[in-house]
Amino acid sequence: MSGLIKPSLGIMNLQQTAQKFQLSRLAPSEELAFFIRHYWIVRWDLRGQEPYIQHVIPNPCVNLIVEPGQTAIYGPGKEKYGHHLEGHGCVFGVKFKPGGFYPFFKQPVSGMTSPLSIQSVFDADPLALEADMFAQENEQQMVALIEQLIRPKLPEQDTQVAFINEIIDYINEQHDITKVDSLCEHFHVNKRTLQRLFDHYVGVTPKWVIKLARIQNAAEMTDVSDKPNWSKLSMDLGYHDQSHFIKDFKSIIGQTPDEYARQAL
Incomplete structure (x- = not known):
């Protein structure tokens, strides 16, 4: 139901x-x-x-x-x-x-x-x-x-779908995940195999899913914050360079973090 x-x-x-x-x-x-x-x-x-x-x-x-x-x-x-x-x-x-x-x-x-x-x-x-x-x-x-x-x-259930969702859930829960190699190590899967799996089943790369999770997290935190601390936020999301964070944010959101925050007011 x-x-x-x-x-x-x-x-x-x-x-x-x-x-x-x-x-x-x-x-x-x-x-x-x-x-x-x-x-x-x-x-x-x-x-x-x-x-x-x-x-x-x-x-x-x-x-x-x-x-x-x-x-x-x-x-x-x-x-x-x-x-x-x-x-x-x-x-x-x-x-x-x-x-x-x-x-x-x-x-x-x-x-x-x-x-x-x-x-x-x-x-x-x-x-x-x-x-x-x-x-x-x-x-x-x-x-x-x-x-x-x-x-x-309705097709037969495919175990690869469950595996992919386990990986993506892990990415969304572990904010310190920044590299595909970390996923390969945690899930004991070859990097090329993982990339091919995402290409066929998901349509985007695991690297892009990691970036998306971090930027979406940043946008949501911006929505509920009056004065976001970009330096702290970028570090919390695993960025060691604030300019890299701003570049990734704009590539997905289409605006800099400051522009997005001003629009939300």
Whole structure:
């Protein structure tokens, strides 16, 4: 039975966005939970207001997104992206676990450089799915509809998916992890094997996942701090050079830490 789960991280300037849209995240059924992290639903009503662009920090996950005229499967992004909100509307998303889409796709996820048709993977017509999805009366019915679409294509559970998620959970929990070699040592895996595994299953490198975890942590700490101490924060995240921290932050967030902090005020 799907249920409401606590929102995870990734929405930029989260405290400033509450009046612009509503975000729900719901857990998948037990049968699909091996592959899917959660479902997400964004609703907004900005009628009579200026359009709004909500920025989201990238993540190492594939998303199936149901949105009028834009329904498709999207590979992991490598930099922040913005979603244009205007008038009123709703978007439904399936966030697969890192590596969780590969068993459905059976091709290297790194090759997903453009959106993938849902018809090619789930034999579903996007326009028909959009009509059905947004005719549902509540979020639980929306989840039931998408699970009805996915379930016939459910592959065998792949132990590599569990292994990848164990590695990524470790990266997110251990803030002092700064090098891929540390992962190889901890998990007793060859570096080239690990890189090939991430290329096929995740679509991004383990080095990028490490950098993303550190920068996302920095952005979230900035969101809740009135006067961030960049020197201390960069050291806490394992950076020995503050300029390196600023460069990494800007490469993913698109702004320097100072610019991001000023925007959050």
